[in-house]
Amino acid sequence: MSGAVSTDDLVACIRAFRDAVHARKDELTRLDSEIGDADHGSNMARGLDAVVAKLDPAPASPSDLFKTVGMTLVSSVGGASGPLYGTLFLRMGPTLGVETEVDAATLGAALRAGVEGVVARGKAELGDKTMIDALSPALDAWDAAAAEGLAEAARAAADAAARGRDATEPLVARKGRASYLGERSAGHLDPGATSATLLLEALRDTLAGAA
Numbered sequence: 613m614s615g616a617v618s619t620d621d622l623v624a625c626i627r628a629f630r631d632a633v634h635a636r637k638d639e640l641t642r643l644d645s646e647i648g649d650a651d652h653g654s655n656m657a658r659g660l661d662a663v664v665a666k667l668d669p670a671p672a673s674p675s676d677l678f679k680t681v682g683m684t685l686v687s688s689v690g691g692a693s694g695p696l697y698g699t700l701f702l703r704m705g706p707t708l709g710v711e712t713e714v715d716a717a718t719l720g721a722a723l724r725a726g727v728e729g730v731v732a733r734g735k736a737e738l739g740d741k742t743m744i745d746a747l748s749p750a751l752d753a754w755d756a757a758a759a760e761g762l763a764e765a766a767r768a769a770a771d772a773a774a775r776g777r778d779a780t781e782p783l784v785a786r787k788g789r790a791s792y793l794g795e796r797s798a799g800h801l802d803p804g805a806t807s808a809t810l811l812l813e814a815l816r817d818t819l820a821g822a823a
């Protein structure tokens with residue numbers, strides 16, 4: 613990899629995200645049992661299994677890949693997280709056109725379009741104790757580090773996502789099922805911020821060593 617990430621690299625990232633969700637499935641479900649309905653691990657694992665089943669043969673471009681991922685998540689994951697993760701990927705695709713390789717600035721712009729789509733759909737703001745608390749700081753960190761290349765941008769974004777995830781613990785949820793608990797939602801990590809951090813970490817690990 614030299615300054616650009618290929619479709620194959622991004623396919624590897626999606627596979628790594630699937631593997632990470634499977635490895636942490638029980639933890640995601642436990643977090644969702646504390647402030648939700650105990651299905652986030654199984655929702656994400658089922659959805660990503662359906663996604664990975666569609667990646668052989670690999671899509672022709674990053675844009676096609678993200679479209680496939682998004683459509684599959686929307687159609688195979690019930691609950692809030694399917695449409696929201698689906699929107700993230702569906703909005704990323706069109707920004708990339710027909711390019712088969714993307715650089716740090718271009719992937720950052722795609723991520724921004726994706727996260728803006730999640731905000732438009734779910735109406736969550738930073739601090740509402742949702743996946744946005746991991747995704748939004750990750751995006752800002754990516755942009756700040758993009759000039760240093762893909763590996764550095766992805767490392768900074770994964771670190772920021774993890775800090776955002778950790779910061780959800782004391783928060784009172786204002787969106788999604790956890791908000792029904794009111795003050796009792798405080799004292800637990802948000803499951804969606806936890807899975808979103810796994811996505812950024814998968815990207816970091818895939819791009820480690822990229823220029």
Ligand code: ADP
Binds near residue numbers: 652734805
């Ligand atoms: P459900 O809540 O329908 O059972 P999941 O358990 O799969 O769906 O996903 C729950 C996660 O979805 C939450 O932890 C939160 O991060 C995320 N979420 C819920 N509502 C919203 C929203 N309006 N905007 C952004 N993220 C949300």
Ligand code: MG
Binds near residue numbers: 649650651691789
């Ligand atoms: Mg749930």
